[in-house]
Structures are given as C-alpha cells and as structure tokens.
Amino acid sequence: MSGLAAQMKNFNKGVMGQGNFAQARRHVPSPVPTSQPSPAASTPGGSGNGASSNPNSITKKKKPIKNNVVYSQPADTGMGQYIMTQVLHLVEHLKEVEKPLTRLQLEDFLQKPLDSTMVRVLKDHEKLVYDPVSDSYAFKPLHNIRSAQQLLTHLQASTTAQGLSVKELKDGWSGALQTIDELEASKDILVTRTKKDGQARMVWINDKSLNVSIDDGNSPQS
Incomplete structure (x- = not known):
C-alpha cells in the first residue's frame, strides 16, 4: 500500500508541476516582434538592407554584365x-x-x-x-542616241510635248552639244537655253509643216 501511495504522490506532483508551468507561460510576456523591412527597402535601390535582414529571402547572385559591343568585320578589307x-x-x-x-x-x-x-x-x-x-x-547611256539622225528619229517618235533633256543627251554622247547647234541652225529642232550662259537645256522637233508665212497685207496686188 505504501508503494501505491508513493506512486499517487508522484503523479500529483507531476500534475501540479504541469499546472504551474502552464500558469507560468500565461504570465510570460510575448516577445516583441522585430520590425519587418518595408517593400521599398527590400527592392533593389531601396534604402536599408531589408533583403539581407529577411532570413527567408533568397540571395540572388549578380549576373555578370554582358559586353554589348559587337565586333563586326571590317567594312572594307582593301x-x-x-x-x-x-x-x-x-x-x-x-x-x-x-x-x-x-x-x-x-x-x-x-x-x-x-x-x-x-x-x-x-x-x-x-x-x-x-x-x-x-x-x-x-x-549604256540614258538614251541610245549618238548622231543627228538618231536624235531626229527619237524626237519625231515622241508622243509628248515635254522635249528631251540636253543633260541626258550628253550622258554617253560627247558630240551632243555640237549636233544640237547644227540642227538648230538648220531649223530641224527647237532649243531652249539658259539666260545666264546660253547653254542648251531642252530640245524639241521642229515640225516644218506648221511653219506658215503670214501676209502682212502690204504685198502688191495684181
């Protein structure tokens, strides 16, 4: 019976100890929570070291800066x-x-x-x-013209009244200006010239069938 009494005494002491422990826990003040860093502080460029103070944050390794310089081949090797x-x-x-x-x-x-x-x-x-x-x-010139006859044929076949540029005729035809002067003198073509130095600018065919003499009324009557 003495053994049973000893066991009960030890049981009661354990219960009382647990009750005191629970009571003691109720009176222990809660630990003051540490201030969490603001989102701005944890973001790159923010103030403070919020990223390092957060034990749950994963430290990211900085990636090496890539060199964006492109080394192309020389533009010309010679x-x-x-x-x-x-x-x-x-x-x-x-x-x-x-x-x-x-x-x-x-x-x-x-x-x-x-x-x-x-x-x-x-x-x-x-x-x-x-x-x-x-x-x-x-x-290959702009116009395949290198003679007076070729020029006249080209102008006669033209269906527009825009004329032909002398500058274009000179491209590949060194004798263009001399031929133009000769055809103008023979009244086969019409030429417009610059006022400053008289250089030929544009040429047209001169349709001689349109040349009509007009009587001024002073001719003697029969």
Missing part, C-alpha cells in the same frame, strides 16, 4: 575597294570611247588581266551592256 576602283575606271573609259570594247581591250587598258570577280561585276553593272557573242562591253 580588295573590295580596289576592285570597285578598277571597275569605275573601265566604266568611264567605255563612256569616253563611245563604242564596245572586248575583254582583251579592257585588260590592255588596265594593263592587267580581269579576274572572275571583276568580270562578274562588269556583267551585272547597270551602266554597261555585255555582249556574250563578242565578249564585249559597252556603256
């Missing part, structure tokens, strides 16, 4: 500029001679053979006409 310079010389030469020249004649002018790149550029050039039969190149 060879491209050399080829275009040679092509320009050939185009001007063909414009001056005003006749087709073969590949051998062009090579003689340059004093060097034409490589495959230059040949391709010449064939595709907008100011040149290539003849595969004779393997020759000719300058």
Whole structure:
C-alpha cells in the first residue's frame, strides 16, 4: 500500500508541476516582434538592407554584365575597294570611247588581266551592256542616241510635248552639244537655253509643216 501511495504522490506532483508551468507561460510576456523591412527597402535601390535582414529571402547572385559591343568585320578589307576602283575606271573609259570594247581591250587598258570577280561585276553593272557573242562591253547611256539622225528619229517618235533633256543627251554622247547647234541652225529642232550662259537645256522637233508665212497685207496686188 505504501508503494501505491508513493506512486499517487508522484503523479500529483507531476500534475501540479504541469499546472504551474502552464500558469507560468500565461504570465510570460510575448516577445516583441522585430520590425519587418518595408517593400521599398527590400527592392533593389531601396534604402536599408531589408533583403539581407529577411532570413527567408533568397540571395540572388549578380549576373555578370554582358559586353554589348559587337565586333563586326571590317567594312572594307582593301580588295573590295580596289576592285570597285578598277571597275569605275573601265566604266568611264567605255563612256569616253563611245563604242564596245572586248575583254582583251579592257585588260590592255588596265594593263592587267580581269579576274572572275571583276568580270562578274562588269556583267551585272547597270551602266554597261555585255555582249556574250563578242565578249564585249559597252556603256549604256540614258538614251541610245549618238548622231543627228538618231536624235531626229527619237524626237519625231515622241508622243509628248515635254522635249528631251540636253543633260541626258550628253550622258554617253560627247558630240551632243555640237549636233544640237547644227540642227538648230538648220531649223530641224527647237532649243531652249539658259539666260545666264546660253547653254542648251531642252530640245524639241521642229515640225516644218506648221511653219506658215503670214501676209502682212502690204504685198502688191495684181
């Protein structure tokens, strides 16, 4: 019986101890919560170190700054500029001679053979006409006119009254101005000229059938 009494005594002491513990917990003041950082402080650029004070926040590693500089190839390695310079010389030469020249004649002018790149550029050039039969190149003017008869034929076939620009005629025809002066003197064409220096600007065909002599009334009557 003494053993049972001892067990009851220990049980009561445990219960009383738990009650005191619960009572003690009710009287312990709650810990003061730490102030949480404001959203502005935790955002990049905000004041304070809110991101580091939050134990639940995940520290992000800064990404390395990429170099946005693009290193492109040189705009010109020298060879491209050399080829275009040679092509320009050939185009001007063909414009001056005003006749087709073969590949051998062009090579003689340059004093060097034409490589495959230059040949391709010449064939595709907008100011040149290539003849595969004779393997020759000719300058292509704005108007295929290089003689007085060709000029008259072109003006007669024109269906507009706008006339033809002398500046365009001079493109690829070195004798344009002299021929215009001659056709104007023979009254085959009409020419407008600048007031400052008298340079020809525009030309038209002169339809002589429209030239009608008018009697001024002073002619003697029969």
